[in-house]
Amino acid sequence: MRRPALDFxxxxxxxxxxxAAMRIAALAQAAGVTVRWRPFLLGPLFKAQGWDNxxxxxxxxxxxxxxxxxxxxxxxxxxxxxxxxxxxxPSLLAARVAHAGLAADWxxxxxxxxxxxxxxxxxxxxxxxxxxxxxxGLGVAPEPALAHARSEEIKTAVRAATSEAxxxxxxxxxxxxxxxxxxxxxxxxMAEALAWAVxxxxxxx
Amino acid sequence: MRRPALDFxxxxxxxxxxxAAMRIAALAQAAGVTVRWRPFLLGPLFKAQGWDNxxxxxxxxxxxxxxxxxxxxxxxxxxxxxxxxxxxxPSLLAARVAHAGLAADWxxxxxxxxxxxxxxxxxxxxxxxxxxxxxxGLGVAPEPALAHARSEEIKTAVRAATSEAxxxxxxxxxxxxxxxxxxxxxxxxMAEALAWAVxxxxxxx
Numbered sequence: 416m417r418r419p420a421l422d423f424x425x426x427x428x429x430x431x432x433x434x435a436a437m438r439i440a441a442l443a444q445a446a447g448v449t450v451r452w453r454p455f456l457l458g459p460l461f462k463a464q465g466w467d468n469x470x471x472x473x474x475x476x477x478x479x480x481x482x483x484x485x486x487x488x489x490x491x492x493x494x495x496x497x498x499x500x501x502x503x504x505p506s507l508l509a510a511r512v513a514h515a516g517l518a519a520d521w522x523x524x525x526x527x528x529x530x531x532x533x534x535x536x537x538x539x540x541x542x543x544x545x546x547x548x549x550x551x552g553l554g555v556a557p558e559p560a561l562a563h564a565r566s567e568e569i570k571t572a573v574r575a576a577t578s579e580a581x582x583x584x585x586x587x588x589x590x591x592x593x594x595x596x597x598x599x600x601x602x603x604x605m606a607e608a609l610a611w612a613v614x615x616x617x618x619x620x
Numbered sequence: 621m622r623r624p625a626l627d628f629x630x631x632x633x634x635x636x637x638x639x640a641a642m643r644i645a646a647l648a649q650a651a652g653v654t655v656r657w658r659p660f661l662l663g664p665l666f667k668a669q670g671w672d673n674x675x676x677x678x679x680x681x682x683x684x685x686x687x688x689x690x691x692x693x694x695x696x697x698x699x700x701x702x703x704x705x706x707x708x709x710p711s712l713l714a715a716r717v718a719h720a721g722l723a724a725d726w727x728x729x730x731x732x733x734x735x736x737x738x739x740x741x742x743x744x745x746x747x748x749x750x751x752x753x754x755x756x757g758l759g760v761a762p763e764p765a766l767a768h769a770r771s772e773e774i775k776t777a778v779r780a781a782t783s784e785a786x787x788x789x790x791x792x793x794x795x796x797x798x799x800x801x802x803x804x805x806x807x808x809x810m811a812e813a814l815a816w817a818v819x820x821x822x823x824x825x
Contacts, residue, residue, distance in 0.1 A: 487812075
């Protein structure tokens with residue numbers, strides 16, 4: 416029997432992607448689900464909806480609520496939380512490096528390191544020096560990783576993940592898609608998505 | 621010691637308000653929390669954000685997801701579900717009648733009857749004949765109730781609930797506000813809001 420699978424779509428600028436990325440590996444392991452990490456870019460999807468900024472900045476009441484809600488969530492999960500300034504952080508570089516890492520064996524650890532730096536410590540993850548420092552902390556040589564991240568192959572991979580997300584119906588992050596195409600949106604749907612993945616037929620992949 | 625309290629802000633056109641309204645009484649009773657039912661109008665709050673329609677209509681991917689998500693939620697809760705057509709339903713009449721009922725003793729039962737008719741059976745809750753039928757089902761004489769609902773007193777009460785919601789930071793429905801001013805948004809935050817209400821100091825009310 417094939418092991419249940421779940422696609423995990425996330426964006427490095429996305430606030431609720433932080434607790435999801437920090438928790439999904441342990442929850443998926445407990446549920447017996449294989450997670451495919453799919454870093455993508457929300458920017459193009461937001462632009463298609465007419466937004467040139469995060470909806471949390473465009474709609475201040477929604478933004479105020481989100482920061483408070485995220486603070487509560489992190490408190491409950493004992494995750495350090497610091498609001499990045501500016502928000503949203505530029506996420507393209509981290510997305511490219513993550514795709515390079517996922518093609519090797521350090522991708523998931525890199526994703527967690529980026530989120531911990533950004534939302535746990537308030538570090539500017541758009542800066543190459545910060546990303547290099549995170550790589551070094553994982554024992555990954557920064558120069559070859561950054562060179563791979565700048566390659567056409569990786570640029571294409573990030574674009575492909577973004578358009579794959581859009582085709583799966585994704586409109587925000589984090590999102591989860593099961594093998595039978597069921598979409599779940601938000602950190603607060605992660606457990607439900609994992610449970611669905613366990614029950615889902617092998618589906619269309 | 622004062623009994624814990626929670627303000628429950630909801631809108632009759634709002635999809636996720638349906639499961640919240642059907643469930644909150646039993647959950648609040650189990651938690652020992654007194655709920656103040658606050659039907660309000662999302663329209664003015666949406667207009668202030670530049671929306672002249674439900675965001676679920678303005679953003680089709682978000683709308684498609686919401687209908688699927690609501691279907692899953694109702695399935696899990698064994699609540700009947702039928703998508704109202706058109707969506708959103710005109711909700712002003714129901715809000716006014718609900719305020720009349722909450723000033724008497726049939727308000728909460730009326731609110732549940734409206735949601736069950738709208739999202740369980742797909743009935744047009746903007747029509748006076750439908751509202752009269754729901755009142756009759758509750759043993760409430762429709763004519764005096766509808767007359768009260770049309771009074772200046774009740775129109776003012778609906779406007780007051782709407783501006784009170786806005787001042788509490790509400791930007792969507794359902795929302796929950798504790799005595800110490802903590803805001804929770806969404807059916808999926810209802811249990812957390814009740815738990816917060818139990819722990820909250822008597823606060824500002």
